[in-house]
Amino acid sequence: MNLIKCKKCGINAQHHGKGLCFNCYRKFAWVKKLVTCKHCGKEKLHQGKGYCPNCYNKIFRYDSIKEANYVKYHKxxxxxxxxxxxxxxxxxxxxxxxxxxxxxxxxxxxxxxxxxxxxxxxxxxxxxxxxxxxxxxxxxxxxxxxxxxx
Structure with missing residues (x-):
């Protein structure tokens, strides 16, 4: 395990990239890519599997959101x-x-x-x-x- 002192926050943490800890790397160094969404065809930030965040949630997370609402509403x-x-x-x-x-x-x-x-x-x-x-x-x-x- 390679521990470093993060350049941004100063904590000792596992090295992730560019001399930053994982949290700082995600906040400051990593940039989401623009993709043409497979579902809606618009150029938006990439969420996963070639979809924009809105389409990704509609396709892959709709059932779990729906189930949580059923449990909450109907008890x-x-x-x-x-x-x-x-x-x-x-x-x-x-x-x-x-x-x-x-x-x-x-x-x-x-x-x-x-x-x-x-x-x-x-x-x-x-x-x-x-x-x-x-x-x-x-x-x-x-x-x-x-x-x-x-």
């Missing part, structure tokens, strides 16, 4: 959320699924109280004109759904 484990929201319990749609509490109490996170609904059926369930139709369909499939009180 349920991500495994339970993924299990419940695999498909709409009314029509079987599986692309975009909302989480619905059957008893309309968002603090009751029991697995038997949670179902996945597509955005259309979720909106219909909360609309007085269509809620009875959706509740009947859910009851026919074995769920104990309640009508929304209007």
């Amino acid at each position: 349920i484990p991500i495994e339970l959320y993924k299990e419940v929201t695999k498909k709409c319990m009314v029509c079987g749609f599986s692309k975009i699924i909302d989480l619905h509490h059957l008893d309309h109490n968002k603090k009751n996170n029991d697995k038997s109280n949670l179902i996945g609904l597509c955005p259309n059926h979720h909106k219909m369930l909360h609309d007085y004109r269509f809620s009875e139709e959706v509740v009947k369909t859910l009851e026919a499939k074995g769920f104990k759904a309640k009508l929304t009180k209007f």
Whole structure:
């Protein structure tokens, strides 16, 4: 291990480059390269794998950010959320699924109280004109759904 006295901060640390410690090298000597983003085609600072920071996060970090938000908002484990929201319990749609509490109490996170609904059926369930139709369909499939009180 090659310890040096950093030229910028003066601490004894492992030599990284140009007589600087790793932290000072990252702050003062290392410069991000400009690249043409593979996704958006704009010339921006390189984040990783040939993408700009915005596109990189959209492509590679979207799922982890989304999962963290689910856990934070719904206060349920991500495994339970993924299990419940695999498909709409009314029509079987599986692309975009909302989480619905059957008893309309968002603090009751029991697995038997949670179902996945597509955005259309979720909106219909909360609309007085269509809620009875959706509740009947859910009851026919074995769920104990309640009508929304209007």
